Amino acid sequence: MKKAGVAILGLGVVGGGVYKILTDKREFFKKTQGLDITVENVLERNVERALSLGIEKEKIATSIEEVVSNPNVDIVVEVIGGIEPSKTFVLKALKSGKTVVTSNKELFAKHWPELEKAAKKTKAGLFFEATCVGGVPIIRTLIDGMQANDIQSIKGIINGTTNYILTKMTYMGYSYEEALKEAQKLGYAEFNPTADVEGFDATYKISILSSLAFNTKVTIDKVYREGISNVNIKDINYGKEMGYTLKLLAIGKKTNSGIEVRVHPTFIKSENPLASVNDSFNAVHLVGDSVGEIMLYGRGAGDLPTGSAIVSDIIFALRHEDFYYTPFRNEEDDKSAKFQSDFNTRYYLRLTVQDKSGVLTKISGAIAKSNISIMEVKQTSFVEEGKAEIIITTHECYESAMRKTIDKLSQMSEVYSVDGVVRIED
Amino acid sequence: MKKAGVAILGLGVVGGGVYKILTDKREFFKKTQGLDITVENVLERNVERALSLGIEKEKIATSIEEVVSNPNVDIVVEVIGGIEPSKTFVLKALKSGKTVVTSNKELFAKHWPELEKAAKKTKAGLFFEATCVGGVPIIRTLIDGMQANDIQSIKGIINGTTNYILTKMTYMGYSYEEALKEAQKLGYAEFNPTADVEGFDATYKISILSSLAFNTKVTIDKVYREGISNVNIKDINYGKEMGYTLKLLAIGKKTNSGIEVRVHPTFIKSENPLASVNDSFNAVHLVGDSVGEIMLYGRGAGDLPTGSAIVSDIIFALRHEDFYYTPFRNEEDDKSAKFQSDFNTRYYLRLTVQDKSGVLTKISGAIAKSNISIMEVKQTSFVEEGKAEIIITTHECYESAMRKTIDKLSQMSEVYSVDGVVRIED
Numbered sequence: 001m002k003k004a005g006v007a008i009l010g011l012g013v014v015g016g017g018v019y020k021i022l023t024d025k026r027e028f029f030k031k032t033q034g035l036d037i038t039v040e041n042v043l044e045r046n047v048e049r050a051l052s053l054g055i056e057k058e059k060i061a062t063s064i065e066e067v068v069s070n071p072n073v074d075i076v077v078e079v080i081g082g083i084e085p086s087k088t089f090v091l092k093a094l095k096s097g098k099t100v101v102t103s104n105k106e107l108f109a110k111h112w113p114e115l116e117k118a119a120k121k122t123k124a125g126l127f128f129e130a131t132c133v134g135g136v137p138i139i140r141t142l143i144d145g146m147q148a149n150d151i152q153s154i155k156g157i158i159n160g161t162t163n164y165i166l167t168k169m170t171y172m173g174y175s176y177e178e179a180l181k182e183a184q185k186l187g188y189a190e191f192n193p194t195a196d197v198e199g200f201d202a203t204y205k206i207s208i209l210s211s212l213a214f215n216t217k218v219t220i221d222k223v224y225r226e227g228i229s230n231v232n233i234k235d236i237n238y239g240k241e242m243g244y245t246l247k248l249l250a251i252g253k254k255t256n257s258g259i260e261v262r263v264h265p266t267f268i269k270s271e272n273p274l275a276s277v278n279d280s281f282n283a284v285h286l287v288g289d290s291v292g293e294i295m296l297y298g299r300g301a302g303d304l305p306t307g308s309a310i311v312s313d314i315i316f317a318l319r320h321e322d323f324y325y326t327p328f329r330n331e332e333d334d335k336s337a338k339f340q341s342d343f344n345t346r347y348y349l350r351l352t353v354q355d356k357s358g359v360l361t362k363i364s365g366a367i368a369k370s371n372i373s374i375m376e377v378k379q380t381s382f383v384e385e386g387k388a389e390i391i392i393t394t395h396e397c398y399e400s401a402m403r404k405t406i407d408k409l410s411q412m413s414e415v416y417s418v419d420g421v422v423r424i425e426d
Numbered sequence: 427m428k429k430a431g432v433a434i435l436g437l438g439v440v441g442g443g444v445y446k447i448l449t450d451k452r453e454f455f456k457k458t459q460g461l462d463i464t465v466e467n468v469l470e471r472n473v474e475r476a477l478s479l480g481i482e483k484e485k486i487a488t489s490i491e492e493v494v495s496n497p498n499v500d501i502v503v504e505v506i507g508g509i510e511p512s513k514t515f516v517l518k519a520l521k522s523g524k525t526v527v528t529s530n531k532e533l534f535a536k537h538w539p540e541l542e543k544a545a546k547k548t549k550a551g552l553f554f555e556a557t558c559v560g561g562v563p564i565i566r567t568l569i570d571g572m573q574a575n576d577i578q579s580i581k582g583i584i585n586g587t588t589n590y591i592l593t594k595m596t597y598m599g600y601s602y603e604e605a606l607k608e609a610q611k612l613g614y615a616e617f618n619p620t621a622d623v624e625g626f627d628a629t630y631k632i633s634i635l636s637s638l639a640f641n642t643k644v645t646i647d648k649v650y651r652e653g654i655s656n657v658n659i660k661d662i663n664y665g666k667e668m669g670y671t672l673k674l675l676a677i678g679k680k681t682n683s684g685i686e687v688r689v690h691p692t693f694i695k696s697e698n699p700l701a702s703v704n705d706s707f708n709a710v711h712l713v714g715d716s717v718g719e720i721m722l723y724g725r726g727a728g729d730l731p732t733g734s735a736i737v738s739d740i741i742f743a744l745r746h747e748d749f750y751y752t753p754f755r756n757e758e759d760d761k762s763a764k765f766q767s768d769f770n771t772r773y774y775l776r777l778t779v780q781d782k783s784g785v786l787t788k789i790s791g792a793i794a795k796s797n798i799s800i801m802e803v804k805q806t807s808f809v810e811e812g813k814a815e816i817i818i819t820t821h822e823c824y825e826s827a828m829r830k831t832i833d834k835l836s837q838m839s840e841v842y843s844v845d846g847v848v849r850i851e852d
Binding site: 017021025028029031032033129134135136137140141144145146147148149150215273276288289290291292293294295296297298299302304305307308309310311312315316320 | 443447451454455457458459555560561562563566567570571572573574575576641699702714715716717718719720721722723724725728730731733734735736737738741742746
C-alpha cells in the first residue's frame with residue numbers, strides 16, 4: 001500500500017478539521033483509496049492547541065525548515081491564511097519539492113503565478129480546491145469537468161458570512177447591524193468583519209474562479225468590489241415586493257467587449273435557483289456553451305467542509321503523480337485578454353422626492369434623456385410630510401451612464417436624495 | 427503539442443454532439459489544454475448521417491477491427507448504447523490498449539467489473555462521466571471531489587424524461603398520457619418510453635452512482651424500481667395541497683441495517699431544493715460526513731451536454747496518463763457489503779371508503795394496530811354518493827409492514843380500494 005506523510009501548517013479551524021479527517025479516517029482511506037496517509041508534522045505556535053488535538057509532541061515542528069527537510073513529509077497543507085508567513089512557507093515547501101495543498105484564497109489571488117512558477121520548477125504539485133466554496137468541488141469542476149466548454153458566465157454566492165447576514169435581514173427583518181452582531185455571536189463573522197462584509201473575500205474567490213473559467217489571469221484589480229455594509233433593509237423589502245431577492249453576488253461574464261468581473265449586492269429574481277441559497281450556504285451557477293447551465297451548492301466554510309476539500313486534494317495529488325497545472329498561465333494569453341470595467345446591467349433606484357404632482361414625470365423624463373429605459377416606476381407609501389419615495393427599475397445600461405444619471409438626478413430641485421442603488425441580474 | 431486521435435462509435439444524438447465539440451473547438455483545446463485532438467475514425471452504418479456531419483469518407487470505418495487497429499486512434503468513444511454490439515466493441519478497444527470513454531449506462535451498470543478487468547489488463551483508461559446526469563460532473567465529484575467523505579446518502583432526479591412528464595402534470599394539470607405525448611413530440615421521450623418511464627434508466631444510473639458513493643458494487647438487482655406510469659394526477663394535487671412535490675427520485679442510503687437503493691415516485695417537501703428542479707433538468711443531492719450537504723444541478727441529457735461530459739473525459743484521460751480506477755472493485759469488499767431491501771420511509775395513502783361516520787376512526791385504528799404511526803389524516807371533498815376519500819400520511823415505517831397494512835385495509839368492509847400509495851422522503 002502506498003504511504004504518504006502530510007504536514008499541516010496552522011491548526012486553526014480548518015487545520016483542526018484536516019487533522020481530524022486524516023486521523024479519524026486513516027483506515028477508511030486505506031480501504032477506499034489504497035492509501036495510508038499519516039500526519040507527520042504540524043507547525044503551530046500554540047502548542048497547547050496542538051496537544052489538545054491529540055498530536056504527539058515530537059510531531060510539533062518549531063520551524064518551516066524542520067518541516068520541509070523532513071523526508072517523511074510528502075505533502076504540505078497550508079491553512080494559516082494571509083500573505084505572510086504563508087507565502088514564504090509555501091514557496092519553501094515547493095522549492096524543496098513538496099506538494100502544497102492550500103485553502104489560502106488571498107495568497108492565491110495575489111500571488112498565483114509566482115507559486116505556480118515555483119511548483120513547476122521542482123515538479124511539485126499545487127492544489128487549491130479549498131480556496132473557494134469550502135467542500136464544494138468547484139475548482140475540480142472548472143479544471144476537470146468543464147473543459148469542453150467556453151464558459152460564458154459564472155455567478156456565485158461565495159461568501160457565507162454575508163449570505164447569513166442578508167438572509168437574516170430578508171427573512172427576519174433584522175437591520176444590518178443586528179444581523180452582523182448575531183453572525184459574530186455564532187462565529188460566522190469575525191470580530192473585525194471587513195474582509196467578509198466589504199467583499200474582499202468574495203473578490204479573492206471570484207478572481208480565482210474566473211481565471212479558471214475564462215482561461216486567463218483575472219487579477220483582483222480587475223474585480224469591481226462593493227460590500228454589504230451599506231445595504232438598507234428598506235431596499236430588501238421593496239425588492240421582495242417586486243419579486244427580487246438581495247444577494248452579495250460575485251459575477252464573471254464574457255461579453256463582446258471583454259471580461260467583466262464584479263462583486264456587489266445584487267437583486268436576483270426570486271425564482272432564480274440562487275435566490276433560495278440561504279444562511280451560510282454557498283452556490284455557484286455556471287453557463288458553458290456545451291453543457292448549458294450547471295449549479296453547485298453546499299457549505300462554503302467550516303472545519304470539516306473545508307477540510308473535505310483539502311483532503312480531497314491530498315488524495316487527488318497522491319493518485320495522480322503526474323502533477324498537472326492550469327494550462328493558461330503563460331504571459332501571452334494574459335496579455336491578449338480584454339477586460340470591461342464599464343459593465344452593463346439593470347438597476348433599481350430609490351429616491352426621496354418632493355411630494356407634488358408632476359415630479360414622477362419629470363424624473364422619468366430626466367432618465368429617458370440619458371438614454372436609459374425605465375422598466376417600472378412606483379411611488380411607495382407615505383414617507384413624511386412633503387416627501388415621497390419613488391422606486392425605479394431600468395433595463396440594461398452601462399454603469400458609467402447610470403452614474404452620470406444619478407448625479408443629474410441628485411442635482412434636481414425635486415429630488416432630496418438618491419438613497420438606494422442596487423444592480424439587478426436576470 | 428500533444429496530439430491525440432479519437433474514434434467515435436455511433437453517430438446518434440450524443441455521437442454527433444461529441445463530433446461537433448471536438449471539431450468546432452480544435453483550436454480552443456490547443457489553446458486552453460495544450461492538446462491537439464482530432465477525430466480519426468467514426469463507426470456508423472448510416473453513412474449518409476456521417477457525411478452530413480462533414481466527416482471525410484476515408485474516416486468512416488466499416489468494422490470495429492479497422493478502428494482498434496488504427497494506430498492514430500488513442501481513445502475510443504462508445505455512444506451506441508445498449509449491450510450489443512457495444513460490449514464487444516468496448517472490450518475489443520480495451521484489449522487493444524485503447525482508452526474507452528462511454529455514455530452507456532446500461533452496459534456499465536450490467537458489466538462494469540468485466541470492463542474494468544479488461545482495462546486493467548492492458549492499462550487502458552476507462553471513463554464514464556457521461557453515463558450519469560449528462561454534463562454535470564457527478565462522477566468526477568464522487569471519485570475526485572468527495573474522497574474525504576463517508577457518504578451517507580445520495581438522492582437524485584436523474585431522468586429528464588420522467589421529470590419533464592411530472593413537471594407538466596404538476597404545473598399544467600396534464601394527465602400522464604397527455605404529458606407523455608408532449609414529451610414524445612418534443613423528443614424528450616422515445617416512441618417506446620419504457621426504459622425511462624418505468625425507471626430502468628434511473629436504475630442503471632443509481633446503480634453506478636451508489637457504487638461510487640458507498641465504495642461497493644451495487645448491482646441493479648439490488649435496486650428497488652417503480653416507474654411513473656401509474657402516477658395519478660389526483661395524488662400530485664393532494665400532495666401539493668399538503669406541501670409536497672412529486673418526483674421520480676433515485677435514492678441510495680447507508681443505514682444501520684445496510685445499504686438501501688431505490689427508484690420510485692416520491693413526495694418531497696416543496697421547500698427541498700430538489701423540488702424546484704423542473705422540466706428536463708436533473709440534480710443530485712449528496713450528504714457526506716465531512717462536507718455535509720452538496721447539490722449539483724444541470725441538464726441530464728442532450729447532444730452537447732452529454733458531449734461535454736464525453737469530451738471532459740477525453741481531456742482528463744489525456745492529461746492524466748496514469749489512468750486510474752475506482753479502487754473498490756475487489757471481490758472481498760463486494761462480498762462484505764450488506765444491503766437492506768426492506769426500507770424505512772414515510773407514506774402517503776389515498777383510500778376510497780364508505781361515506782359514514784366512524785370509518786375514519788376504524789381505519790386509523792387498523793393502521794395503529796400495525797404499529798405504524800399516523801402523521802395526518804384528512805377527508806377530501808365529495809367523491810360520489812356513498813363514497814368518501816381519505817388521505818393518510820404516516821411516520822417512518824418498514825415497507826414490509828406497510829404492505830401488510832395495505833392488504834389488511836383493502837380487506838376491510840369499509841374500504842372500497844386503496845388507490846394511491848406514495849413514499850415520502852424528508
